[in-house]
Amino acid sequence: MFAVIKTGGKQYKVAKDDVIKVERLSGEAGDSVQLDQVLAISGDDGALTVGTPLLDGAFVSATLLEQARADKIVVFKKKRRQNYRRKAGHRQDLTVLRITDIAAKGAKKPAPKKAAEAKADAPAKEEKAETAPKKAAPKKAAPKKEAAAKKAPAKKAAPKKAAAKKTEE
Structure with a gap:
Protein backbone atom coordinates (compact mmCIF):
# COMPACT_ATOMS: atom_id res chain seq x y z
CA MET A 1 0.00 0.00 0.00
CA PHE A 2 1.33 3.44 -0.92
CA ALA A 3 0.07 7.00 -1.16
CA VAL A 4 1.04 10.10 -3.08
CA ILE A 5 1.02 13.17 -0.83
CA LYS A 6 1.66 16.84 -1.40
CA THR A 7 3.57 19.00 1.09
CA GLY A 8 5.81 22.00 0.69
CA GLY A 9 4.85 22.38 -2.97
CA LYS A 10 6.25 18.93 -3.82
CA GLN A 11 4.75 15.47 -4.23
CA TYR A 12 6.05 12.34 -2.49
CA LYS A 13 5.24 8.67 -2.99
CA VAL A 14 5.21 7.15 0.51
CA ALA A 15 4.56 3.76 2.07
CA LYS A 16 4.34 2.70 5.70
CA ASP A 17 7.66 3.00 7.62
CA ASP A 18 9.25 5.19 4.90
CA VAL A 19 11.56 7.98 6.10
CA ILE A 20 11.30 11.15 4.00
CA LYS A 21 12.75 14.64 4.12
CA VAL A 22 10.25 17.41 3.42
CA GLU A 23 10.34 21.18 3.65
CA ARG A 24 10.09 22.46 7.22
CA LEU A 25 6.93 21.67 9.16
CA SER A 26 6.24 23.05 12.62
CA GLY A 27 6.77 20.72 15.57
CA GLU A 28 9.43 19.01 17.63
CA ALA A 29 10.98 15.55 17.54
CA GLY A 30 8.44 12.89 18.55
CA ASP A 31 5.35 14.87 17.52
CA SER A 32 2.66 13.29 15.37
CA VAL A 33 1.89 15.01 12.05
CA GLN A 34 -1.18 14.58 9.84
CA LEU A 35 -0.67 15.11 6.10
CA ASP A 36 -4.15 15.52 4.63
CA GLN A 37 -3.26 16.55 1.08
CA VAL A 38 -3.43 13.04 -0.38
CA LEU A 39 -3.49 12.90 -4.18
CA ALA A 40 -3.72 9.12 -4.64
CA ILE A 41 -3.84 5.88 -2.64
CA SER A 42 -3.07 2.36 -3.78
CA GLY A 43 -4.85 -0.28 -1.70
CA ASP A 44 -3.55 -3.69 -0.62
CA ASP A 45 -5.40 -5.26 -3.54
CA GLY A 46 -3.53 -3.03 -6.04
CA ALA A 47 -6.48 -0.76 -6.87
CA LEU A 48 -5.40 2.84 -7.35
CA THR A 49 -7.72 5.63 -6.19
CA VAL A 50 -6.91 9.05 -7.62
CA GLY A 51 -8.33 12.32 -6.28
CA THR A 52 -9.58 15.30 -8.25
CA PRO A 53 -7.20 16.86 -7.15
CA LEU A 54 -7.35 15.57 -3.53
CA LEU A 55 -8.99 12.57 -1.90
CA ASP A 56 -11.63 13.63 0.63
CA GLY A 57 -11.14 12.16 4.09
CA ALA A 58 -7.83 10.46 3.28
CA PHE A 59 -4.73 11.27 5.33
CA VAL A 60 -1.22 10.06 6.08
CA SER A 61 0.08 9.96 9.65
CA ALA A 62 3.77 10.52 10.32
CA THR A 63 6.10 10.91 13.28
CA LEU A 64 8.48 13.84 13.24
CA LEU A 65 11.99 12.47 13.75
CA GLU A 66 14.07 15.67 13.61
CA GLN A 67 14.40 19.19 12.28
CA ALA A 68 17.45 19.33 10.02
CA ARG A 69 19.10 21.46 7.37
CA ALA A 70 20.12 20.44 3.86
CA ASP A 71 23.63 20.79 2.50
CA LYS A 72 24.70 24.28 1.51
CA ILE A 73 24.27 25.20 -2.13
CA VAL A 74 26.19 28.00 -3.83
CA VAL A 75 24.17 30.56 -5.77
CA PHE A 76 26.53 32.29 -8.24
CA LYS A 77 25.39 34.95 -10.69
CA LYS A 78 27.63 36.36 -13.39
CA LYS A 79 27.24 38.58 -16.43
CA ARG A 80 30.19 38.35 -18.74
CA ARG A 81 32.17 41.45 -19.64
CA GLN A 82 30.14 43.52 -17.16
CA ASN A 83 32.27 43.00 -14.01
CA TYR A 84 29.13 41.60 -12.33
CA ARG A 85 29.59 38.67 -9.97
CA ARG A 86 27.44 37.75 -6.96
CA LYS A 87 28.00 34.76 -4.72
CA LYS A 108 -10.97 7.40 12.05
CA LYS A 109 -8.66 10.40 12.24
CA PRO A 110 -6.60 10.65 15.44
CA ALA A 111 -6.30 14.15 16.86
CA PRO A 112 -2.81 15.65 16.34
CA LYS A 113 -1.08 17.05 19.40
CA LYS A 114 -0.09 20.60 18.54
CA ALA A 115 -2.01 21.14 15.32
CA ALA A 116 -5.33 21.08 17.21
CA GLU A 117 -4.22 23.95 19.43
CA ALA A 118 -3.23 26.06 16.42
CA LYS A 119 -6.60 25.40 14.76
CA ALA A 120 -8.41 26.40 17.95
CA ASP A 121 -6.64 29.78 17.91
CA ALA A 122 -7.60 30.45 14.28
CA PRO A 123 -11.40 30.88 14.86
CA ALA A 124 -10.73 33.35 17.67
CA LYS A 125 -8.75 35.51 15.27
CA GLU A 126 -11.54 35.31 12.68
CA GLU A 127 -14.11 36.48 15.25
CA LYS A 128 -12.00 39.53 16.06
CA ALA A 129 -11.80 40.34 12.36
CA GLU A 130 -15.59 40.10 12.00
CA THR A 131 -16.30 42.38 14.96
CA ALA A 132 -13.94 45.08 13.71
CA PRO A 133 -15.67 48.02 12.04
CA LYS A 134 -15.86 47.66 8.31
CA LYS A 135 -14.36 50.28 6.06
CA ALA A 136 -16.60 52.28 3.78
CA ALA A 137 -16.94 50.95 0.27
CA PRO A 138 -14.70 52.74 -2.23
CA LYS A 139 -16.46 55.37 -4.29
CA LYS A 140 -16.97 54.78 -7.97
CA ALA A 141 -14.88 56.77 -10.41
CA ALA A 142 -16.43 59.95 -11.77
CA PRO A 143 -17.95 59.61 -15.26
CA LYS A 144 -15.77 60.82 -18.09
CA LYS A 145 -16.57 64.15 -19.60
CA GLU A 146 -18.59 63.93 -22.78
CA ALA A 147 -16.83 66.95 -24.21
CA LYS A 166 10.31 81.95 -64.46
CA THR A 167 10.45 83.63 -67.81
CA GLU A 168 13.68 84.29 -69.62
CA GLU A 169 14.35 87.89 -70.49
Missing part, protein backbone atom coordinates in the same frame (compact mmCIF):
# COMPACT_ATOMS: atom_id res chain seq x y z
CA ALA A 88 25.54 33.65 -2.05
CA GLY A 89 24.82 30.45 -0.17
CA HIS A 90 21.60 28.79 0.95
CA ARG A 91 20.70 25.97 3.34
CA GLN A 92 17.12 24.74 3.20
CA ASP A 93 15.36 23.85 6.47
CA LEU A 94 14.06 20.27 6.39
CA THR A 95 11.87 18.03 8.51
CA VAL A 96 12.55 14.31 8.67
CA LEU A 97 9.35 12.23 8.89
CA ARG A 98 8.64 8.51 9.38
CA ILE A 99 5.33 7.44 7.84
CA THR A 100 3.31 5.50 10.43
CA ASP A 101 -0.11 5.04 8.80
CA ILE A 102 -1.96 5.57 5.54
CA ALA A 103 -5.73 5.90 5.90
CA ALA A 104 -8.27 6.06 3.09
CA LYS A 105 -11.66 7.76 3.15
CA GLY A 106 -13.84 7.04 6.17
CA ALA A 107 -11.02 6.03 8.52
CA ALA A 148 -13.60 65.03 -24.38
CA ALA A 149 -15.34 62.29 -26.34
CA LYS A 150 -16.59 64.76 -29.00
CA LYS A 151 -13.79 66.06 -31.16
CA ALA A 152 -13.88 69.23 -33.14
CA PRO A 153 -14.14 68.63 -36.90
CA ALA A 154 -10.77 68.54 -38.59
CA LYS A 155 -9.84 71.57 -40.65
CA LYS A 156 -9.07 71.05 -44.29
CA ALA A 157 -5.60 71.91 -45.48
CA ALA A 158 -5.25 75.03 -47.60
CA PRO A 159 -4.58 74.35 -51.28
CA LYS A 160 -0.97 74.74 -52.32
CA LYS A 161 -0.09 77.68 -54.46
CA ALA A 162 1.29 76.90 -57.83
CA ALA A 163 4.91 77.86 -58.24
CA ALA A 164 5.44 80.89 -60.46
CA LYS A 165 7.19 80.07 -63.71
Whole structure:
Protein backbone atom coordinates (compact mmCIF):
# COMPACT_ATOMS: atom_id res chain seq x y z
CA MET A 1 0.00 0.00 0.00
CA PHE A 2 1.33 3.44 -0.92
CA ALA A 3 0.07 7.00 -1.16
CA VAL A 4 1.04 10.10 -3.08
CA ILE A 5 1.02 13.17 -0.83
CA LYS A 6 1.66 16.84 -1.40
CA THR A 7 3.57 19.00 1.09
CA GLY A 8 5.81 22.00 0.69
CA GLY A 9 4.85 22.38 -2.97
CA LYS A 10 6.25 18.93 -3.82
CA GLN A 11 4.75 15.47 -4.23
CA TYR A 12 6.05 12.34 -2.49
CA LYS A 13 5.24 8.67 -2.99
CA VAL A 14 5.21 7.15 0.51
CA ALA A 15 4.56 3.76 2.07
CA LYS A 16 4.34 2.70 5.70
CA ASP A 17 7.66 3.00 7.62
CA ASP A 18 9.25 5.19 4.90
CA VAL A 19 11.56 7.98 6.10
CA ILE A 20 11.30 11.15 4.00
CA LYS A 21 12.75 14.64 4.12
CA VAL A 22 10.25 17.41 3.42
CA GLU A 23 10.34 21.18 3.65
CA ARG A 24 10.09 22.46 7.22
CA LEU A 25 6.93 21.67 9.16
CA SER A 26 6.24 23.05 12.62
CA GLY A 27 6.77 20.72 15.57
CA GLU A 28 9.43 19.01 17.63
CA ALA A 29 10.98 15.55 17.54
CA GLY A 30 8.44 12.89 18.55
CA ASP A 31 5.35 14.87 17.52
CA SER A 32 2.66 13.29 15.37
CA VAL A 33 1.89 15.01 12.05
CA GLN A 34 -1.18 14.58 9.84
CA LEU A 35 -0.67 15.11 6.10
CA ASP A 36 -4.15 15.52 4.63
CA GLN A 37 -3.26 16.55 1.08
CA VAL A 38 -3.43 13.04 -0.38
CA LEU A 39 -3.49 12.90 -4.18
CA ALA A 40 -3.72 9.12 -4.64
CA ILE A 41 -3.84 5.88 -2.64
CA SER A 42 -3.07 2.36 -3.78
CA GLY A 43 -4.85 -0.28 -1.70
CA ASP A 44 -3.55 -3.69 -0.62
CA ASP A 45 -5.40 -5.26 -3.54
CA GLY A 46 -3.53 -3.03 -6.04
CA ALA A 47 -6.48 -0.76 -6.87
CA LEU A 48 -5.40 2.84 -7.35
CA THR A 49 -7.72 5.63 -6.19
CA VAL A 50 -6.91 9.05 -7.62
CA GLY A 51 -8.33 12.32 -6.28
CA THR A 52 -9.58 15.30 -8.25
CA PRO A 53 -7.20 16.86 -7.15
CA LEU A 54 -7.35 15.57 -3.53
CA LEU A 55 -8.99 12.57 -1.90
CA ASP A 56 -11.63 13.63 0.63
CA GLY A 57 -11.14 12.16 4.09
CA ALA A 58 -7.83 10.46 3.28
CA PHE A 59 -4.73 11.27 5.33
CA VAL A 60 -1.22 10.06 6.08
CA SER A 61 0.08 9.96 9.65
CA ALA A 62 3.77 10.52 10.32
CA THR A 63 6.10 10.91 13.28
CA LEU A 64 8.48 13.84 13.24
CA LEU A 65 11.99 12.47 13.75
CA GLU A 66 14.07 15.67 13.61
CA GLN A 67 14.40 19.19 12.28
CA ALA A 68 17.45 19.33 10.02
CA ARG A 69 19.10 21.46 7.37
CA ALA A 70 20.12 20.44 3.86
CA ASP A 71 23.63 20.79 2.50
CA LYS A 72 24.70 24.28 1.51
CA ILE A 73 24.27 25.20 -2.13
CA VAL A 74 26.19 28.00 -3.83
CA VAL A 75 24.17 30.56 -5.77
CA PHE A 76 26.53 32.29 -8.24
CA LYS A 77 25.39 34.95 -10.69
CA LYS A 78 27.63 36.36 -13.39
CA LYS A 79 27.24 38.58 -16.43
CA ARG A 80 30.19 38.35 -18.74
CA ARG A 81 32.17 41.45 -19.64
CA GLN A 82 30.14 43.52 -17.16
CA ASN A 83 32.27 43.00 -14.01
CA TYR A 84 29.13 41.60 -12.33
CA ARG A 85 29.59 38.67 -9.97
CA ARG A 86 27.44 37.75 -6.96
CA LYS A 87 28.00 34.76 -4.72
CA ALA A 88 25.54 33.65 -2.05
CA GLY A 89 24.82 30.45 -0.17
CA HIS A 90 21.60 28.79 0.95
CA ARG A 91 20.70 25.97 3.34
CA GLN A 92 17.12 24.74 3.20
CA ASP A 93 15.36 23.85 6.47
CA LEU A 94 14.06 20.27 6.39
CA THR A 95 11.87 18.03 8.51
CA VAL A 96 12.55 14.31 8.67
CA LEU A 97 9.35 12.23 8.89
CA ARG A 98 8.64 8.51 9.38
CA ILE A 99 5.33 7.44 7.84
CA THR A 100 3.31 5.50 10.43
CA ASP A 101 -0.11 5.04 8.80
CA ILE A 102 -1.96 5.57 5.54
CA ALA A 103 -5.73 5.90 5.90
CA ALA A 104 -8.27 6.06 3.09
CA LYS A 105 -11.66 7.76 3.15
CA GLY A 106 -13.84 7.04 6.17
CA ALA A 107 -11.02 6.03 8.52
CA LYS A 108 -10.97 7.40 12.05
CA LYS A 109 -8.66 10.40 12.24
CA PRO A 110 -6.60 10.65 15.44
CA ALA A 111 -6.30 14.15 16.86
CA PRO A 112 -2.81 15.65 16.34
CA LYS A 113 -1.08 17.05 19.40
CA LYS A 114 -0.09 20.60 18.54
CA ALA A 115 -2.01 21.14 15.32
CA ALA A 116 -5.33 21.08 17.21
CA GLU A 117 -4.22 23.95 19.43
CA ALA A 118 -3.23 26.06 16.42
CA LYS A 119 -6.60 25.40 14.76
CA ALA A 120 -8.41 26.40 17.95
CA ASP A 121 -6.64 29.78 17.91
CA ALA A 122 -7.60 30.45 14.28
CA PRO A 123 -11.40 30.88 14.86
CA ALA A 124 -10.73 33.35 17.67
CA LYS A 125 -8.75 35.51 15.27
CA GLU A 126 -11.54 35.31 12.68
CA GLU A 127 -14.11 36.48 15.25
CA LYS A 128 -12.00 39.53 16.06
CA ALA A 129 -11.80 40.34 12.36
CA GLU A 130 -15.59 40.10 12.00
CA THR A 131 -16.30 42.38 14.96
CA ALA A 132 -13.94 45.08 13.71
CA PRO A 133 -15.67 48.02 12.04
CA LYS A 134 -15.86 47.66 8.31
CA LYS A 135 -14.36 50.28 6.06
CA ALA A 136 -16.60 52.28 3.78
CA ALA A 137 -16.94 50.95 0.27
CA PRO A 138 -14.70 52.74 -2.23
CA LYS A 139 -16.46 55.37 -4.29
CA LYS A 140 -16.97 54.78 -7.97
CA ALA A 141 -14.88 56.77 -10.41
CA ALA A 142 -16.43 59.95 -11.77
CA PRO A 143 -17.95 59.61 -15.26
CA LYS A 144 -15.77 60.82 -18.09
CA LYS A 145 -16.57 64.15 -19.60
CA GLU A 146 -18.59 63.93 -22.78
CA ALA A 147 -16.83 66.95 -24.21
CA ALA A 148 -13.60 65.03 -24.38
CA ALA A 149 -15.34 62.29 -26.34
CA LYS A 150 -16.59 64.76 -29.00
CA LYS A 151 -13.79 66.06 -31.16
CA ALA A 152 -13.88 69.23 -33.14
CA PRO A 153 -14.14 68.63 -36.90
CA ALA A 154 -10.77 68.54 -38.59
CA LYS A 155 -9.84 71.57 -40.65
CA LYS A 156 -9.07 71.05 -44.29
CA ALA A 157 -5.60 71.91 -45.48
CA ALA A 158 -5.25 75.03 -47.60
CA PRO A 159 -4.58 74.35 -51.28
CA LYS A 160 -0.97 74.74 -52.32
CA LYS A 161 -0.09 77.68 -54.46
CA ALA A 162 1.29 76.90 -57.83
CA ALA A 163 4.91 77.86 -58.24
CA ALA A 164 5.44 80.89 -60.46
CA LYS A 165 7.19 80.07 -63.71
CA LYS A 166 10.31 81.95 -64.46
CA THR A 167 10.45 83.63 -67.81
CA GLU A 168 13.68 84.29 -69.62
CA GLU A 169 14.35 87.89 -70.49
